[in-house]
Amino acid sequence: MSKFWSKRTHELDPYVPGEQPKNTQYIKLNTNENPYPPSAQVLQSIHDASSGDLRLYSDPNADELKQAIADYYAKYAVEKNNVFVGNSSDEVLAHTFVALLKHDQPLLFPDISYSFYPVYCRLFGINYQMIPLSDHFDIQPEDYSRTNGGIIFPNPNAPTGKALSLQTIETFLTQHPDSVIVIDEAYVDFGADTAIALVRQYKNLLVTQTFSKSRSLAGLRVGFAIADAELIAGMERVKNSFHPYALSREAIAGATASIKDAKSFENNRQKIINTRERITPLLEQLGFSVIPSSANFVFAKPPAGHTAEQLYQQLKQQNILVRYFNAPRIEQYLRITMGTDDEMDTLLETLRLILAD
Numbered sequence: 001m002s003k004f005w006s007k008r009t010h011e012l013d014p015y016v017p018g019e020q021p022k023n024t025q026y027i028k029l030n031t032n033e034n035p036y037p038p039s040a041q042v043l044q045s046i047h048d049a050s051s052g053d054l055r056l057y058s059d060p061n062a063d064e065l066k067q068a069i070a071d072y073y074a075k076y077a078v079e080k081n082n083v084f085v086g087n088s089s090d091e092v093l094a095h096t097f098v099a100l101l102k103h104d105q106p107l108l109f110p111d112i113s114y115s116f117y118p119v120y121c122r123l124f125g126i127n128y129q130m131i132p133l134s135d136h137f138d139i140q141p142e143d144y145s146r147t148n149g150g151i152i153f154p155n156p157n158a159p160t161g162k163a164l165s166l167q168t169i170e171t172f173l174t175q176h177p178d179s180v181i182v183i184d185e186a187y188v189d190f191g192a193d194t195a196i197a198l199v200r201q202y203k204n205l206l207v208t209q210t211f212s213k214s215r216s217l218a219g220l221r222v223g224f225a226i227a228d229a230e231l232i233a234g235m236e237r238v239k240n241s242f243h244p245y246a247l248s249r250e251a252i253a254g255a256t257a258s259i260k261d262a263k264s265f266e267n268n269r270q271k272i273i274n275t276r277e278r279i280t281p282l283l284e285q286l287g288f289s290v291i292p293s294s295a296n297f298v299f300a301k302p303p304a305g306h307t308a309e310q311l312y313q314q315l316k317q318q319n320i321l322v323r324y325f326n327a328p329r330i331e332q333y334l335r336i337t338m339g340t341d342d343e344m345d346t347l348l349e350t351l352r353l354i355l356a357d
């Protein structure tokens with residue numbers, strides 16, 4: 001607290017990221033990073049971008065990257081003016097809140113969801129309502145039948161890993177033709193259908209994605225959004241009122257190379273999906289109840305006699321980090337990111353020993 005802080009600063013409730021320990025002794029299964037490194041091609045592009053040209057500003061429109069993303073989604077008739085890029089999808093989301101979701105009526109999002117949404121609402125002074133997930137942790141369109149200034153949720157949802165069908169997303173779009181519906185697809189590549197397929201048809205849909213998870217580039221900080229050109233133009237107005245050169249030369253080069261390197265992307269995400277499908281029944285054999293996941297993590301409840309918080313601590317003592325949320329309705333769950341198969345085997349063995357104790 002300081003008398004020099006603005007009123008808004010006093011009122012903030014900042015996002016608390018998962019731990020990023022400085023030492024590397026941990027098996028890190030707590031922040032949904034990709035366990036596999038970016039491809040040699042991507043690293044080479046980043047390296048090449050770090051030349052004498054760094055004295056020059058980067059392209060404020062990041063045209064090369066926007067075009068690569070449009071080409072990648074050409075089958076959905078995405079064009080360059082349907083693409084917005086930003087310095088991480090958190091930043092893309094921030095611009096979305098200001099440009100499209102701040103209205104007199106409340107913004108709606110699930111009570112159990114990405115915990116950054118209420119943080120942005122406070123920062124930008126946006127009125128919001130949290131809509132409880134069903135008892136089975138489902139997002140149900142009928143629960144959102146009320147006046148609103150917009151709706152946002154991740155698909156698959158985090159931290160549950162549960163995905164909605166495109167049909168259900170269409171229900172939202174048709175029931176709220178005068179609201180922008182934002183689908184945060186941070187985890188879509190691990191097993192859900194992308195709503196980008198619906199962007200041509202629905203002028204009120206905006207889809208965000210990130211290079212951080214499925215593309216192994218959390219440290220590069222690149223995200224994007226796809227929507228009707230009018231929504232994108234609104235996003236550009238906000239971005240160019242805040243940070244015109246949002247993406248560095250390295251970020252533009254690395255992200256563009258990643259989009260063009262379809263082979264290692266496909267390979268990687270399939271490996272992670274396979275690991276998830278292998279690990280889920282093994283956790284169940286240990287007595288966990290695991291919510292079927294479409295993401296690169298599972299949300300799992302420890303067997304009777306063990307609390308999630310205790311288990312989180314015990315794993316940490318054994319140098320394994322998972323995510324524990326001390327929050328209503330989910331304090332009995334652990335969110336476990338998919339690591340390499342070796343890392344997951346170590347996790348299972350460690351859990352076996354802890355639970356046998």
Ligand SMILES: *Cc1c(COP(=O)(O)O)cnc(C)c1O
Binds near residue numbers: 032088089210212222
């Ligand atoms: C990780 C995550 C993001 C943010 O991704 P960055 O591009 O790294 O900022 C956004 N939404 C959800 C649901 C996430 O889990």
